[in-house]
Amino acid sequence: MSLVFAAPDPAAIPVHVIEQDALEDWLKDQPEHIQGWVAANGFAAGLGSSCLIPSEEGGIAMVLAGYGTAKARSRGRFHLASIAAGLPEGTYQLSDLAEDRLEEEALGWLLSGYAFDRYRAQKPAVAKLVAPDDIQALRAEAIAAGEALTRDLINTPASDMGPADLEAACADLASNFGAEMSVIRGEALLEQNFPMIHTVGRAADQAPRLIDMHWGNEGPTLTLVGKGVCFDTGGLNLKPGSSMGLMKKDMGGAATVLGLAHMIMALELPVQLRVLIPAVENSVSANAYRPGDILTARNGLTVEINNTDAEGRLVLADALALGAEDEPDLMISMATLTGAARVAVGPDLAPYYSDDSAFSGALEEAATRVADPVWRLPFHAPYEAMIEPGIADLDNAPKGGFAGSITAALFLRRFAGDAPYAHFDIYGWNPTPAPARPKGGVGMGARALLEALPKMLDL
Known part of the structure; x- marks a missing residue:
C-alpha cells in the first residue's frame, strides 16, 4: 500500500469534475459523439457518479466525475474518492475543480488507496492521481501516511496489538524520524511514581508501560498524550459481550496521537514534540483492581474507584501529570x-474540550478547511462537584449517568497542571463505509490539529 501521488505524466487521463447544474454548458462545447455517449449512459453529474469516455484506440479518453450540488456535497466529504475507487488502473489528472476543493479531494483520492490487508487480501483503489499543481503534494502524502498508521494500529486486534506491540510501533516511528524514546514497564512504574498506570494494567499478561517519545530541539513545546488501552474487558466491572466486541479500538487515542506525530515529524514542523502513551490492557485476574479501591495518582490526588471500566482516565491522569511537570506550551x-x-x-464528529477561545477558533477554522469536523464541549465548572465523592479527592465514575463526557474531561483537567490543555474524546471507528473512509479504524481531529498548530503555537 503506497499512498503517494503518481509522477507527472503528459498521458494522464483527465478527470473533468462537473457540478450538476454545469453539465449542460459543459456538453455544449463537446463534440457530438461525446454528447451522445454521455446521454446514452444517462450521466447527469450527480454526486459520486462517473462516465468514462472512450478514446478512438479503445482506451479511456477522459472521465467525467459528477460533483452534484452544493447541498449534496455538504452532507459528506472526499466525494471524488468514491469515483477513484471504481476507476481502472491508470494515471489520472483532475480538471475543472475549484482551487479551494483541490486539497480535500486530492487527499481523499490518496486515502482511497488504503486497505487493511494484514489478515486477508483486499482491493484498494488502483487509480493513481497526479498531484494537482496548486496543492502541497508532500504534505498531503505525509497526512495520508499518518492516517494510514492510525488506521492500521486501530484495526489490528489485541492478539497482535498488546502493550508490547504498541511499544514496538512507537519504536518504529521514533526510529524512522530520529526521535528518542524511553519506556517504563511493570514494577518500575511503581518505583517511578506512575501508580495508576500500573494498577490498571497489572492484571494482564503483558506488563503495563509508559512510552515517552521526544523529537525536535527548537521551537515551542507540544505534548501529545494518547490513551493506549489495547483491550478493555471492563475489569471486574466486566463489559457485556456486545460492548466488548470493538474494544481493540480502545487504544484509538494513542493511534491518533501517533498518526499526528508522524505528520508533524514528516513535515518537520519547528516544535519540540513529546508523545506520552500509557499502554495497558484492562484485564480480569486475581490481582485486578477493585471497585471501592482508592488510588493515589502521580500528582498526589486520591481517586475512588467506583467502576473499573472507567480505566482510561486513570492511565491518562498519570501521563498528564508527567507532561504537566515540564510546563509545555500546549498539551493535548x-x-x-x-x-x-x-x-x-455520533461517530463522525471529534468532540473536544478547551477553555481557550483562541485555540478553539483556530481549530474550528482549520477543521472546516481540511474537512476534519470537530465539536466543542464545555469544561462546565458547576459539574466539578460530581467528580468529588467525599471519601477521596476524585471519583473515577460518578453515579447518575449525567454529563459523562464532561465529567471525564473535568477529571483529566485536574492532572494537567497549569499547562494550556485540550482534550479530545474521540470514537476512532467508522461504522459505515464512506468515500476514503472504509469501515474500521479512523483518525479524528488529527488533520484539524495539524492545520491549526501554526496558529496555535505561533510557528
Missing part, C-alpha cells in the same frame, strides 16, 4: 474515553 490528550460522547455527537 486524545482518547476513546466515553460512550456519552458518542451519544452526544
Whole structure:
C-alpha cells in the first residue's frame, strides 16, 4: 500500500469534475459523439457518479466525475474518492475543480488507496492521481501516511496489538524520524511514581508501560498524550459481550496521537514534540483492581474507584501529570474515553474540550478547511462537584449517568497542571463505509490539529 501521488505524466487521463447544474454548458462545447455517449449512459453529474469516455484506440479518453450540488456535497466529504475507487488502473489528472476543493479531494483520492490487508487480501483503489499543481503534494502524502498508521494500529486486534506491540510501533516511528524514546514497564512504574498506570494494567499478561517519545530541539513545546488501552474487558466491572466486541479500538487515542506525530515529524514542523502513551490492557485476574479501591495518582490526588471500566482516565491522569511537570506550551490528550460522547455527537464528529477561545477558533477554522469536523464541549465548572465523592479527592465514575463526557474531561483537567490543555474524546471507528473512509479504524481531529498548530503555537 503506497499512498503517494503518481509522477507527472503528459498521458494522464483527465478527470473533468462537473457540478450538476454545469453539465449542460459543459456538453455544449463537446463534440457530438461525446454528447451522445454521455446521454446514452444517462450521466447527469450527480454526486459520486462517473462516465468514462472512450478514446478512438479503445482506451479511456477522459472521465467525467459528477460533483452534484452544493447541498449534496455538504452532507459528506472526499466525494471524488468514491469515483477513484471504481476507476481502472491508470494515471489520472483532475480538471475543472475549484482551487479551494483541490486539497480535500486530492487527499481523499490518496486515502482511497488504503486497505487493511494484514489478515486477508483486499482491493484498494488502483487509480493513481497526479498531484494537482496548486496543492502541497508532500504534505498531503505525509497526512495520508499518518492516517494510514492510525488506521492500521486501530484495526489490528489485541492478539497482535498488546502493550508490547504498541511499544514496538512507537519504536518504529521514533526510529524512522530520529526521535528518542524511553519506556517504563511493570514494577518500575511503581518505583517511578506512575501508580495508576500500573494498577490498571497489572492484571494482564503483558506488563503495563509508559512510552515517552521526544523529537525536535527548537521551537515551542507540544505534548501529545494518547490513551493506549489495547483491550478493555471492563475489569471486574466486566463489559457485556456486545460492548466488548470493538474494544481493540480502545487504544484509538494513542493511534491518533501517533498518526499526528508522524505528520508533524514528516513535515518537520519547528516544535519540540513529546508523545506520552500509557499502554495497558484492562484485564480480569486475581490481582485486578477493585471497585471501592482508592488510588493515589502521580500528582498526589486520591481517586475512588467506583467502576473499573472507567480505566482510561486513570492511565491518562498519570501521563498528564508527567507532561504537566515540564510546563509545555500546549498539551493535548486524545482518547476513546466515553460512550456519552458518542451519544452526544455520533461517530463522525471529534468532540473536544478547551477553555481557550483562541485555540478553539483556530481549530474550528482549520477543521472546516481540511474537512476534519470537530465539536466543542464545555469544561462546565458547576459539574466539578460530581467528580468529588467525599471519601477521596476524585471519583473515577460518578453515579447518575449525567454529563459523562464532561465529567471525564473535568477529571483529566485536574492532572494537567497549569499547562494550556485540550482534550479530545474521540470514537476512532467508522461504522459505515464512506468515500476514503472504509469501515474500521479512523483518525479524528488529527488533520484539524495539524492545520491549526501554526496558529496555535505561533510557528
